[in-house]
Structure formats: structure tokens, C-alpha cells
Amino acid sequence: MSLGLLGKKLGMTRVFDSEAGSMIPVTVIDVSGNTILQVKTPEKDGYTGVQVGYGDQKEQRVNQPDLARFKKAGSTPKRFVREFRLNNGAKVPETHPGLETFKEGDWVDAIGTSKGKGFQGAMKRHGFGGLRQTHGSMMHRRTGAIGAGSTPGRIWKNQKMPGHMGDARVTVQNLRVVAVRPDDGVLLVSGAVPGSIGGYVTLRRSKKKATA
DSSP states (O other): OOOOEEEEEEEEEEEEETTTTEEEEEEEEEOTTOEEEEEEOHHHHSSEEEEEEEEEOOGGGSOHHHHHHHHHTTOOOEEEEEEEEEOTTOOOOSSOOGGGGSOTTOEEEEEEEOOOOEEEOHHHHHOOOOOOOSTTOOOTTSOOOOSOSSSSOSOOTTOOOSEEESOSEEEEEEEEEEEEETTTTEEEEESOOSSOTTOEEEEEEOSSSOOO
16 A cells, blocks of 8 residues: 545535546545654554644644654644555655645545435435335335244344434545645545545545556
């Protein structure tokens, strides 16, 4: 693996490609202020990795062990901290390269927390088609039979049922970096990225799509 970026989702917009004559929907992600907090080494930790922090936090909102860790790294307290594992022997930069981590045309995976939808029924949560809408039916949006009769006499594991929807870790793969804007400290990434506006996002190099 390689070093990634932490950022905040600012919203969506679009970019026009005059050469191809097309419009590309993009998500704007603020990635300014990425800071390396700790370096993991094979000798001490058994692997090579880097802890990265993003977004300033008030000291009174940080517990004492984390505050000591931030001060040891010479950094202000950070709101969002993630770790990136690197290949053994990989060179670790002294400071985070920030926007230079990715360039235009690179492919990335975006990891975030999806929007919470609360308690939802099976039609919205799992895409069920629903039952009859005819006169007399009272099963319009219900799940129908779930196999709890004499055979098998119980509910199978992972049966699709109504329940809590969203607010989960989601990874969207193979998103292209459409533009890098150093003056604004933002990346424009093609397509939608998980989470609400203002939500924190982790960007890593794509696992399935090789970068030229």
C-alpha cells in the first residue's frame, strides 16, 4: 500500500470537458492540513506504516493520552486520525506531501461513513418489490414470508428484514482524480463519495485500477 490522504467532503459540482464534449460530476474534497503524527517501523511495531491526522480540534476535547501523542509529534490536536500501512522498506516522508500525493488522472478509493437513514422497511433498505396493491390486501410494503414455519422453524442468519439503515463504513472504488487545485487545497474526484457534506473521507490509491 501507499500513503493516502484525509479530507472533508465539501459538496458536489461539475466539470466540463471541452475536448470530449462531456460533463463530469465531481465531489470537492478539502485535503489541506494533513499531518504525519507517528511512523510505524518493522523493528518496533512489526510493520511499516504512518498515522495521519486532519482537522484541528480543541485541546479540552482530547483525552490526555492522545494529547500527549499530538504534542510528541509537534502537532496541534487533530479531529480525524487514520493509519496507512506501507510496503516494508518504503521511504516515509518527513512531512505529508498533501495534494502532491495524487495527481490528475490517478485512480483512488474513497472511504467514508454513509448517511444515516434511521429505521427503514425492507423496500427502502433492501429494494424489495412489495406485495399486492389490490383491494383487500394489507401486505403492501411488508416482507412477506420469512421461512419461520415448521421447516426450518427458525429465522436464517442474514435474513433481509426491516432495521437500521446507513451510518456505516462504505468504500467506493475506482474514482478518478479529475483536477488538483493547490490554491484552494482541494481535489476534484469523479462521482459521488460516501457521507454528508462536512463528513470526513479517507482517500487511498485504488486497489483494483492501476495508475499509469
